[in-house]
Amino acid sequence: MSDAPLIPLFDVQLQQPHLDAVADTLRSGWLTMGPRTQEFEQVFAEHLGSRHAIALASCTAALHLAYLAAGVGPGDEVIVPAITFVATAAAARYCGAEPVFAEVKGTHDLGIDPEDVQARITPRTKAVCAVHYGGYAADLAALREVCESAGVALIEDAAHSPSATPLGDSRKLGTHGLSGCFSFFSNKVLSCGEGGLLATDDEDVATRARSLRSHAMTTGTWDRHRGHAPGYDVVGVGYNYRMDEPRAALLTARMADLEDDIAARRKLVHRYRELLADLPGVSLPYEDAEVDVSSCYVMPVIVDDHDLRDPLRAFMLEERRVQTSVLYPALHELSAYAGPARELPRSELVAHAELTLPLFPTLAEDDQDRVVSALADGVHSLTRTGAAAGG
Numbered sequence: 001m002s003d004a005p006l007i008p009l010f011d012v013q014l015q016q017p018h019l020d021a022v023a024d025t026l027r028s029g030w031l032t033m034g035p036r037t038q039e040f041e042q043v044f045a046e047h048l049g050s051r052h053a054i055a056l057a058s059c060t061a062a063l064h065l066a067y068l069a070a071g072v073g074p075g076d077e078v079i080v081p082a083i084t085f086v087a088t089a090a091a092a093r094y095c096g097a098e099p100v101f102a103e104v105k106g107t108h109d110l111g112i113d114p115e116d117v118q119a120r121i122t123p124r125t126k127a128v129c130a131v132h133y134g135g136y137a138a139d140l141a142a143l144r145e146v147c148e149s150a151g152v153a154l155i156e157d158a159a160h161s162p163s164a165t166p167l168g169d170s171r172k173l174g175t176h177g178l179s180g181c182f183s184f185f186s187n188k189v190l191s192c193g194e195g196g197l198l199a200t201d202d203e204d205v206a207t208r209a210r211s212l213r214s215h216a217m218t219t220g221t222w223d224r225h226r227g228h229a230p231g232y233d234v235v236g237v238g239y240n241y242r243m244d245e246p247r248a249a250l251l252t253a254r255m256a257d258l259e260d261d262i263a264a265r266r267k268l269v270h271r272y273r274e275l276l277a278d279l280p281g282v283s284l285p286y287e288d289a290e291v292d293v294s295s296c297y298v299m300p301v302i303v304d305d306h307d308l309r310d311p312l313r314a315f316m317l318e319e320r321r322v323q324t325s326v327l328y329p330a331l332h333e334l335s336a337y338a339g340p341a342r343e344l345p346r347s348e349l350v351a352h353a354e355l356t357l358p359l360f361p362t363l364a365e366d367d368q369d370r371v372v373s374a375l376a377d378g379v380h381s382l383t384r385t386g387a388a389a390g391g
Contacts, residue, residue, distance in 0.1 A: 007367050009323040010187045011360045014250075021253035025246045033220060033242045040248040041197075043255055047163070048172050050180070050199040052206035055248060056213055059159045059183030059196035061241035063091035065212055066179035066198055067127060069205040070153035072097045076126040078155075081112035082330045082347035084131040088157050089331050097126065101332045103346050107302045110134065110285055110350060114142035121146070127153040132173050134327070135189065135295030136286050137166035140176045147177075158199075159183035160297035162190045163262055167293055174199050179209075184251055189265070189295045190258055192247040213241040264361035265296035268368060272299050272357065275372045281305065281379040298327055299359040301375070305383070306353035312378045313355065320374035325356040 025036055037055050045053035056062050072078055074096030080088045082101040089099035103116040110133040117128055128147050130138040138156075147154040154177035158164075161173040162182055174180025179202075184195035198209050214220055216238030219229035269291050273284055283302045286294070303309040309326075316322040330351035331337045332344060357371055 004321045004370070006321045006323060007358050007363075007371060008360075009325050009356065009358050011362060012186060012191060013362055015257070017256070018250055018253045021249040022246045025249040028245075030245055032244045033214070034245055036245045036252065037243055037248040040243075040252045040255075043252055044182075044197060045199065047255065047258075048175055048180075048199050050175050051201045052199065052203075054198045054200075054206060054209045054213065055243040056196045056198060056209075057241045057243060058087075058194055059157070059181050059185070060087040060091060061213070061239070062179075062181035062183075062196040062198040063087060063129070063155070063157065064094045064239075065209045065241065066155045066181055066200075066205075067091055067095050067097070068212065069200075069202075069208045070127045070155060070178055072126045075124065077122060077124045079112075079117050079120055079125060079128045080157075080331070081129075081131050081133075082332055082344050083110055083133065083328055083350050084129075084157065084331065085159070085328055086331060086334065086337075088129055088131060089337060099331070099337070100125070101330075101337075101342060101344060101347070103344055104133075104350055105139075106346050107283060107350060107353065108285055109136075110300065110354070111136065111138035112143070113346075114139050114146050117143065118146045118150075121150045121152065125150065125152050127155050127178075129155045129157050130177065131157040131159075132161040132164065134300055135160045135164045135173075135297040136290055137161075137164065137173055137293070140166055140169075144176065153178045156180040159185075159196075160189065161295045162188075163258055164295040165293045167290055175201070178202060179205055184247070189262065189297050190251065190254055192250045192254070195243050195247050195251065211235065212238045214238060215240065261361040262295050265359060266291055266294070268359060268361075268363055269294075269296045269299055271365070271368060272359075272372070275369075276301065276375070279372075279376055279379065281308070281383055282375065296359065299357040300327060301355050301357060302350070302353045303355055303379070304353070306349065308379065308382045309353055309355055311382050312375070315378040315382065316371075316374045320370065320377070322371050322374045323358060326351075326354060327356045 076097040078092035158174035216236035
């Protein structure tokens with residue numbers, strides 16, 4: 001099957017209304033933070049049920065500002081899961097703090113473990129970051145209890161979760177902590193290429209984030225253009241974390257399709273779970289009921305014999321033309337975050353055993369069948385080869 005067309009890990013298909021929104025913005029002549037950014041912020045805040053939504057250049061920027069607004073500074077610690085994208089930890093270092101890595105619950109739930117968080121809190125801990133892995137809610141009730149008891153801030157990394165909720169709770173992810181941070185990177189559920197957003201109900205957090213995203217200036221270019229302010233002051237050290245107008249317009253246009261896109265993702269994930277339920281050598285994180293409240297950003301599977309994971313990825317790509325990924329390496333195993341020996345066996349197991357399958361709203365069932373067949377044949381072939389070599 002080497003001549004078969006590649007099944008990509010993800011695919012983005014923009015529709016004519018999305019293109020028109022960007023073209024109209026380009027024709028307007030106003031290309032950076034202005035009316036379309038404000039419109040997107042309002043639409044997204046209403047969607048979340050959040051008082052404030054501050055559009056930013058990236059989710060990394062949102063995490064940085066969320067940590068700063070929580071009082072994170074030099075010498076402090078931020079507890080983050082070991083299984084997450086590096087930005088969750090890097091943003092703590094931007095503040096002069098150090099990330100402290102906590103375990104995930106296990107191969108059944110790839111979210112941060114509140115009990116392990118509790119064990120890692122010290123007098124230097126200023127915040128805990130709950131990553132909603134793949135659009136599945138972390139254990140927010142337990143994490144809030146831990147954070148409130150310790151007097152530290154709970155920040156949500158909701159990069160994968162623009163319209164997900166915890167099971168049994170109608171409040172959207174990103175609205176349960178002091179701040180929620182969202183990503184609109186190219187492969188995300190709601191995407192525009194590069195972009196992020198900080199959501200909060202806290203007036204002080206919102207005010208600080210709005211100031212810091214644009215060099216801590218007291219007014220913006222759009223305000224001055226409309227004659228609302230004759231000039232500006234600079235009241236601190238800020239950043240260039242602005243979102244531009246074409247991306248804001250694209251996001252607003254794509255919001256109309258968000259719920260349909262997520263419904264399609266959920267349907268595909270349920271079908272994957274049915275097709276893979278009885279496949280030996282592979283297990284599935286999370287439960288069926290959780291799929292119905294997840295944004296279903298990715299389709300993770302756990303290869304029970306983690307030594308087979310990387311050969312399996314090679315088989316699926318080279319023999320069957322199916323793209324896969326790993327989400328994520330364990331942070332403490334990366335060179336920049338390696339340090340004294342840490343006991344994180346569950347995170348290390350997930351990092352070495354997790355495999356991400358293709359998932360996007362327009363994935364055809366025939367292609368999904370090809371993915372499952374490639375996975376099953378690869379596991380069978382490699383298990384048999386390994387058994388023969390071992391015998």
